[in-house]
Amino acid sequence: MRDLAASSASATSGRRALHIPIEWCGALVLGTDAIASLAAGLCASLFYQGWYLGGRPDLPTLTGTQICLTMILLVAQAIGRPKASEAPFVDIRAQSLRLVGIWVGAHLFFIAILFLLKVQHISRGSLLASFGAGLVALVILRTLLCRTLRDFIHRGLMQSRPIALFQDGYDEDLAQQLRRTGHRLVGSFTMPSSRDGASAVDELRPQFEAHVETLRQLNVAEVIVAVDWRDADTLEVLLGALRALPVRVRLVARTGMQQIVGQALGPIGRHSTVEVQRQPISRLDAALKRVMDLVLASLGLLVLSPLLAFVVLLVKLDSPGPALFRQTRIGFNGQPFRIFKFRTMTVMEDGPTIRQATRTDNRITAIGRILRRTSIDELPQLLNVLMGHMSLVGPRPHARAHDDEYSKRVDRYFFRHRVKPGITGWAQVQGCRGETRRLSDMERRIALDLWYIDHWSMWLDLKIIILTVVRINRMTDAY
Missing domain, CATH: 3.40.50 (Rossmann fold)
Structure with a gap:
C-alpha cells in the first residue's frame, strides 16, 4: 500500500479575506429579514390607515402587530432552517421560495391566534397591506443579499x-x-x-x-x-x-x-x-463557559486574595524556594502551557521523567502537606483560567512526562484533550485524586474524563463546582 x-x-486568491466568518452569514440573513419585515410592514400599515383611510394611525397596535409577525418569522426560520445547507444563502431561488412560504405561514398562524383570542381591534386592511409590502421587501432584500454574499464567496472575500x-x-x-x-x-x-x-x-x-x-x-x-x-x-x-x-x-x-x-x-x-x-462543545457553549470561567475566577481571586497572600508567606517561611511552582502541562488540543501551583515540595521537577508524589513522600514540606490535603495548592490555577489555558471544570492536566507514559498504555487517553483542562473535574469529585498506584486507577480516571466530555453541559459544570466545594474536606487522599 x-x-x-x-x-x-x-485557498489563496490574491485577495485578503474579510475578517467575517462565513458562518455568521446566517445571522446576517435573519437580521436583514427582521428589518425588512418590521420596516416594510409598519410603513405599509401606517400608509393604509393614515393616507388611504384618512384617519389617525394606531401606532402602538400597529407596532405590536409587526413585532409579533417578525418574531414568528424569525422563530420559523430558526426552527425550520435546513440542516442540509452549509451556506443556505447561496441558493437564491430555493431561499426565496422558502421565505415566501414562511411569510404566508406566519400570517396564517398570527390570524389563527387572533381568532382564538377573539381580538377584533386589528385592522384587516392594515394586516393585508403589511403582508404584501413585507413579502416584496423580504424577497428583494434576500435576493440582493444572497447575490452579494455569493459573489463575495466566489471571489474569496469571505x-x-x-x-x-x-x-x-x-x-x-x-x-x-x-x-x-x-x-x-x-x-x-x-x-x-x-x-x-x-x-x-x-x-x-x-x-x-x-x-x-x-x-x-x-x-x-x-x-x-x-x-x-x-x-x-x-x-x-x-x-x-x-x-x-x-x-x-x-x-x-x-x-x-x-x-x-x-x-x-x-x-x-x-x-x-x-x-x-x-x-465536544459548540462555539456558543464555549463562549458561555468562558464567561462563567472569567466571572467566577475573577471573583475567586478577589475573595481569596488575603488567603493567597498568607499562603505565600507560609510557603516562603517553611522552606527555601519560590512560593509558586510552574510546570509544563498539556492542555486543549494537545497544546502545552505552564500551570501555576503553590510549591509543596522541596523539588521542582519539570522534565521528561517525573516521579509521582506519594502520601509519605519525604519531598513534601510540612506546609505543603496541608496545602495538598485541602487542595489550596491548586488555587493559583485561577490565574491559568483567566489566561485562557484552563477552565474551572474539565479533565485535570497531567505533567507532560505522565502524558507520554499513559498515552501508550491507556486507550483513548488523548481524547481528554478535546476540551480545556480544569481545576476540578468529574473524575475528581468521584474520588479520583492523588497518586495513581495502578494502571486501573488511571483508566478509571480517563473513563470519567471522557464521560464528562460526552455529557458536558453548563448544569454539569455547576454541579461539579458545588460538589467540589462540598466534598473538599472529604478528599483526604490527596498526594
Missing part, C-alpha cells in the same frame, strides 16, 4: 474557518467545489486504499496520527473525509485517529449512498455529507 501523501491546498480534506482520488474536483462554496481548505491529504493490494491497515496508524498532529498545528475547525465506504478498515482507523481532535468530522457520501443519507448535512457540490463526529 502506498504511503499517505499530503499536499498543501490553501471564507469559513480552516478545514482539511482526506480523499482517495475518487473526485479530483472536490477541493475546488469546497473552495467555491466558501470553505477555506488549508490541507489536503491523499488516502490509500486497502483494495489496491495494500499492506496491513495497522501500518497506517502512525501515519494517521502524524497527520492529526499536522492538523492540530494548522488549528483546523473541521475535517472532511471523502473515501470509499467499502474500505471500512482504513476508514475506521482514520476516524479513530481523528477523534483526538476537538473538531467536527464529516463523511462524504459517494454515488450509491446518497439515496440512503439524503441531505443529512448538506451538499458539497453534488455530494451529500454525514456528520460522524461533532465538536
Whole structure:
C-alpha cells in the first residue's frame, strides 16, 4: 500500500479575506429579514390607515402587530432552517421560495391566534397591506443579499474557518467545489486504499496520527473525509485517529449512498455529507463557559486574595524556594502551557521523567502537606483560567512526562484533550485524586474524563463546582 501523501491546498486568491466568518452569514440573513419585515410592514400599515383611510394611525397596535409577525418569522426560520445547507444563502431561488412560504405561514398562524383570542381591534386592511409590502421587501432584500454574499464567496472575500480534506482520488474536483462554496481548505491529504493490494491497515496508524498532529498545528475547525465506504478498515482507523481532535468530522457520501443519507448535512457540490463526529462543545457553549470561567475566577481571586497572600508567606517561611511552582502541562488540543501551583515540595521537577508524589513522600514540606490535603495548592490555577489555558471544570492536566507514559498504555487517553483542562473535574469529585498506584486507577480516571466530555453541559459544570466545594474536606487522599 502506498504511503499517505499530503499536499498543501490553501485557498489563496490574491485577495485578503474579510475578517467575517462565513458562518455568521446566517445571522446576517435573519437580521436583514427582521428589518425588512418590521420596516416594510409598519410603513405599509401606517400608509393604509393614515393616507388611504384618512384617519389617525394606531401606532402602538400597529407596532405590536409587526413585532409579533417578525418574531414568528424569525422563530420559523430558526426552527425550520435546513440542516442540509452549509451556506443556505447561496441558493437564491430555493431561499426565496422558502421565505415566501414562511411569510404566508406566519400570517396564517398570527390570524389563527387572533381568532382564538377573539381580538377584533386589528385592522384587516392594515394586516393585508403589511403582508404584501413585507413579502416584496423580504424577497428583494434576500435576493440582493444572497447575490452579494455569493459573489463575495466566489471571489474569496469571505471564507469559513480552516478545514482539511482526506480523499482517495475518487473526485479530483472536490477541493475546488469546497473552495467555491466558501470553505477555506488549508490541507489536503491523499488516502490509500486497502483494495489496491495494500499492506496491513495497522501500518497506517502512525501515519494517521502524524497527520492529526499536522492538523492540530494548522488549528483546523473541521475535517472532511471523502473515501470509499467499502474500505471500512482504513476508514475506521482514520476516524479513530481523528477523534483526538476537538473538531467536527464529516463523511462524504459517494454515488450509491446518497439515496440512503439524503441531505443529512448538506451538499458539497453534488455530494451529500454525514456528520460522524461533532465538536465536544459548540462555539456558543464555549463562549458561555468562558464567561462563567472569567466571572467566577475573577471573583475567586478577589475573595481569596488575603488567603493567597498568607499562603505565600507560609510557603516562603517553611522552606527555601519560590512560593509558586510552574510546570509544563498539556492542555486543549494537545497544546502545552505552564500551570501555576503553590510549591509543596522541596523539588521542582519539570522534565521528561517525573516521579509521582506519594502520601509519605519525604519531598513534601510540612506546609505543603496541608496545602495538598485541602487542595489550596491548586488555587493559583485561577490565574491559568483567566489566561485562557484552563477552565474551572474539565479533565485535570497531567505533567507532560505522565502524558507520554499513559498515552501508550491507556486507550483513548488523548481524547481528554478535546476540551480545556480544569481545576476540578468529574473524575475528581468521584474520588479520583492523588497518586495513581495502578494502571486501573488511571483508566478509571480517563473513563470519567471522557464521560464528562460526552455529557458536558453548563448544569454539569455547576454541579461539579458545588460538589467540589462540598466534598473538599472529604478528599483526604490527596498526594
